[in-house]
Amino acid sequence: MDLRFTPEELAFRDEVRAFFRANLPERIRTKLAEGRKLAKEDIVTWQRILNKKGWAVANWPAEWGGTGWSPVQQYMFQEELQLAPAPQPLGFGVTMVGPVIIAFGSEAQKKHHLPAIANLDVWWCQGFSEPGAGSDLASLRTAAKRDGDYYIVNGQKTWTTLAQHADWIFCLVRTDPQAKKQEGISFLLIDMKTPGITVRPIITIEGGHEVNEVFFDDVKVPADNLVGQENKGWDYAKYLLGRERTGIARVGLSKERLRRIKELAAMERAGDQPLIEDERFCEKLAAVEVELKALEMTQLRVVAAERQRTDNKPDPASSILKIKGSEIQQATTELLLEVVGPYAMPYQPERDDDERWNEPPIGPEWAGPIAPTYFNWRKTTIYGGTNEIQKNIIAKAILGL
Amino acid sequence: MDFDLSEEQRLLKESLDRLISDRYAFEQRKTYGQNPEGWSRELWSQYAELGLLGLPFPERYGGSGGGPVETMIAMEAFGRALALEPYLATVVLGGGFLRHGGSAEQCVDLVPKIADGSLTLAFAHTERHSRYDLADIETSAVRDGSAWVLDGEKGVVLHGDTADKLIVTARVGGGRRDRDGVGVFVVDAKADGVSHRGYPTQDSLRAAEISLAGVRVGPEGLIGEPGAALPLVESVVDEAIAALCAEAVGAMAAMHELTVDYLKTRRQFGREIGSFQILQHRAVDMLIALEQARSMAMFATMMAAEETAAERRNALSAAKVQVGRSGKFIGQQAVQLHGGIGMTMEYKVGHYFKRVTMIDTMFGDADHHLRALARLGASPARA
Numbered sequence: 078m079d080l081r082f083t084p085e086e087l088a089f090r091d092e093v094r095a096f097f098r099a100n101l102p103e104r105i106r107t108k109l110a111e112g113r114k115l116a117k118e119d120i121v122t123w124q125r126i127l128n129k130k131g132w133a134v135a136n137w138p139a140e141w142g143g144t145g146w147s148p149v150q151q152y153m154f155q156e157e158l159q160l161a162p163a164p165q166p167l168g169f170g171v172t173m174v175g176p177v178i179i180a181f182g183s184e185a186q187k188k189h190h191l192p193a194i195a196n197l198d199v200w201w202c203q204g205f206s207e208p209g210a211g212s213d214l215a216s217l218r219t220a221a222k223r224d225g226d227y228y229i230v231n232g233q234k235t236w237t238t239l240a241q242h243a244d245w246i247f248c249l250v251r252t253d254p255q256a257k258k259q260e261g262i263s264f265l266l267i268d269m270k271t272p273g274i275t276v277r278p279i280i281t282i283e284g285g286h287e288v289n290e291v292f293f294d295d296v297k298v299p300a301d302n303l304v305g306q307e308n309k310g311w312d313y314a315k316y317l318l319g320r321e322r323t324g325i326a327r328v329g330l331s332k333e334r335l336r337r338i339k340e341l342a343a344m345e346r347a348g349d350q351p352l353i354e355d356e357r358f359c360e361k362l363a364a365v366e367v368e369l370k371a372l373e374m375t376q377l378r379v380v381a382a383e384r385q386r387t388d389n390k391p392d393p394a395s396s397i398l399k400i401k402g403s404e405i406q407q408a409t410t411e412l413l414l415e416v417v418g419p420y421a422m423p424y425q426p427e428r429d430d431d432e433r434w435n436e437p438p439i440g441p442e443w444a445g446p447i448a449p450t451y452f453n454w455r456k457t458t459i460y461g462g463t464n465e466i467q468k469n470i471i472a473k474a475i476l477g478l
Numbered sequence: 479m480d481f482d483l484s485e486e487q488r489l490l491k492e493s494l495d496r497l498i499s500d501r502y503a504f505e506q507r508k509t510y511g512q513n514p515e516g517w518s519r520e521l522w523s524q525y526a527e528l529g530l531l532g533l534p535f536p537e538r539y540g541g542s543g544g545g546p547v548e549t550m551i552a553m554e555a556f557g558r559a560l561a562l563e564p565y566l567a568t569v570v571l572g573g574g575f576l577r578h579g580g581s582a583e584q585c586v587d588l589v590p591k592i593a594d595g596s597l598t599l600a601f602a603h604t605e606r607h608s609r610y611d612l613a614d615i616e617t618s619a620v621r622d623g624s625a626w627v628l629d630g631e632k633g634v635v636l637h638g639d640t641a642d643k644l645i646v647t648a649r650v651g652g653g654r655r656d657r658d659g660v661g662v663f664v665v666d667a668k669a670d671g672v673s674h675r676g677y678p679t680q681d682s683l684r685a686a687e688i689s690l691a692g693v694r695v696g697p698e699g700l701i702g703e704p705g706a707a708l709p710l711v712e713s714v715v716d717e718a719i720a721a722l723c724a725e726a727v728g729a730m731a732a733m734h735e736l737t738v739d740y741l742k743t744r745r746q747f748g749r750e751i752g753s754f755q756i757l758q759h760r761a762v763d764m765l766i767a768l769e770q771a772r773s774m775a776m777f778a779t780m781m782a783a784e785e786t787a788a789e790r791r792n793a794l795s796a797a798k799v800q801v802g803r804s805g806k807f808i809g810q811q812a813v814q815l816h817g818g819i820g821m822t823m824e825y826k827v828g829h830y831f832k833r834v835t836m837i838d839t840m841f842g843d844a845d846h847h848l849r850a851l852a853r854l855g856a857s858p859a860r861a
Contacts (some may be wrong), residue, residue, distance in 0.1 A: 118819050164750075204711070211817050211818060212751075213746035216746070279822055280822065280823040280824070281821050281822060281823065282822065282827075282828030282829070282832065283680075283830070348609075348655070349655070355849075357849055358845075385858075394633060412819070414835075414839075417844060418609045418635065418839065419604050419633070420633070421610065421835075421836070421839045422685060422839055422840075423634065423677050423680075424680050425677070439675070439677060439687060440606065440632075440633060440634075448680045448835070451837075452828070452831070455810060455814070455821060458814060459813075459818060459820075459821065460818075463814070463817065465756060465757070
């Protein structure tokens with residue numbers, strides 16, 4: 078057992094860090110550091126910078142642009158991205174549909190889609206959940222009926238993140254209504270410009286527009302857009318959902334948030350001293366830091382185990398990382414809420430299309446995003462499989478209960 | 479020892495519950511929020527007609543002679559409704575200063591107008607640097623003949639954008655955080671030198687940043703003893719805290735009901751999700767938190783008029799801690815148990831969650847009051 082990284086690994090981390098320092102546009106870095114929303118253009122710009130460097134799709138196979146990095150390097154890259162803070166490459170393309178196409182898609186699909194995913198020329202969204210299929214995803218009902226060279230798709234997807242920006246959607250659709258529910262599902266790629274597709278915004282409680290409903294009304298999808306085999310979609314979905322996504326615990330993000338909390342607590346005075354010198358506040362901060370350190374160590378153990386892993390099977394420990402990681406993320410938003418105090422209250426919505434605000438801030442200039450982030454991040458224990466479902470997974474897969 | 483409501487109080491509660499169910503459905507609330515002022519003047523007149531606006535004032539000034547329990551009943555109903563109208567600001571806070579520190583002339587002049595709905599008030603106290611310290615005041619009040627001249631900046635003034643008059647705290651003497659030297663003044667919102675910047679709040683209410691530049695206040699605008707008014711401020715704020723605790727309980731009760739209902743109707747995996755034991759236990763945990771909060775809101779109500787200031791302060795801080803904690807737990811879990819829909823603007827649960835979160839930022843969050851209790855606990859006076 079040895080906590081130290083090798084000199085090569087440390088040099089790698091320095092290289093990544095230096096690249097981000099030199100190439101991450103300041104306006105993007107500032108937005109993330111301040112908890113403000115990124116515009117579509119920000120995410121595209123940054124991913125293209127990464128792609129030019131060859132780093133946009135780091136854990137893809139080399140032939141499709143992957144870097145061939147070790148699990149430790151993949152982990153460090155993710156960590157440095159979050160610490161910068163820099164945007165993640167768009168997950169729907171890079172960590173979801175891309176790897177599924179690589180593992181199960183045709184050569185034509187790989188050639189057609191993969192480079193565009195890497196360079197974010199094509200923006201993908203994920204059509205999985207439905208109003209009646211949340212935790213019980215396998216009960217989904219959006220249907221795809223084969224008709225000659227096409228599938229005719231009818232149904233509705235929900236919680237479709239950033240569908241308002243999307244060019245393509247990857248969908249789980251029911252192709253065999255008679256089969257057992259997990260065995261009648263296919264994985265279909267659909268062009269968002271196909272006639273019959275309607276996107277309706279869902280506004281979340283802090284006032285933001287991140288998620289949508291997507292309606293399919295007799296949408297004609299070329300049969301060539303089927304990934305892999307018909308009725309095997311649930312296996313591909315499990316592959317997608319279970320892949321160890323280094324960084325799922327968002328340790329770097331929470332580290333960065335704690336840094337921000339300390340920075341602001343040093344400026345904010347409570348009585349005759351800055352909040353950062355208040356004993357009770359410091360204890361609470363320290364308690365979260367301990368939890369985060371424990372999570373970081375757990376994540377490193379998972380990364381180390383990955384080095385020995387020969388199969389492609391998902392590590393059930395990723396459920397632990399998701400549970401703890403999301404709770405710690407939420408804890409950081411609570412600390413920030415405490416720091417801002419009474420000035421949590423003014424509602425200062427950001428405009429999606431503007432980089433700068435026209436109006437002077439109300440209260441401290443960092444106050445605006447604090448309460449909205451607290452409200453918005455309640456989603457972290459709900460999305461990607463609720464923490465309750467994650468515990469079911471652990472109980473079954475690790476404990477055999 | 480008695481926790482029952484009187485017959486009259488029960489009638490008040492029933493008529494309020496009826497009003498809320500007739501006029502404050504979620505869709506109706508949305509339309510009130512779209513009014514330029516952010517709330518419904520028409521409903522405000524209805525409140526006047528029901529005697530709500532005069533509820534805690536003595537009958538000789540046009541009130542109903544009600545006490546903290548009546549206010550608790552009203553505030554819980556408003557919490558359930560997620561009401562947008564400036565009841566706390568006008569009747570509890572502004573009105574509280576008149577009740578506890580106003581002269582007969584001031585009460586004769588202002589209380590009937592509050593009671594009939596023609597006058598609204600706001601309490602302009604918090605400043606950029608003050609956080610939750612009631613004594614932390616930089617706004618100054620300088621004597622000029624028989625008048626006072628006020629200068630300063632007030633922040634997060636609830637309903638400060640539409641109030642006709644502002645109750646303003648300003649320092650007539652002393653250092654920025656001294657307990658001595660605080661004065662309270664009634665300022666006309668349209669007086670020379672008063673300007674404001676109004677804005678919506680996270681929980682769909684309205685507030686304002688208020689600037690006072692050379693604002694003249696005559697002797698008729700003075701409330702209480704200038705320079706010795708901090709105890710008055712503390713007693714009015716304690717009444718407001720009790721009221722906020724009741725409002726929060728209304729919101730928490732509604733969230734709990736919505737959640738249990740959802741657990742009974744939402745089906746996944748071929749069964750209603752309320753059949754999963756983990757969610758049953760969570761709903762029970764929420765119930766425990768709700769009842770603890772309700773108990774402390776009642777305790778706060780009964781202690782709000784406590785004569786010994788230290789005992790009153792202690793009780794109200796304890797209540798604010800409990801309500802803050804319960805509000806956070808119930809709010810967070812209500813959203814969690816609703817899954818994705820709990821996160822949407824379209825659904826009511828998120829709005830209740832935002833309201834209890836904001837209540838926690840008013841007059842001291844749970845942590846602030848916990849610190850206060852810890853300090854009081856160490857004080858020899860409690861022996």
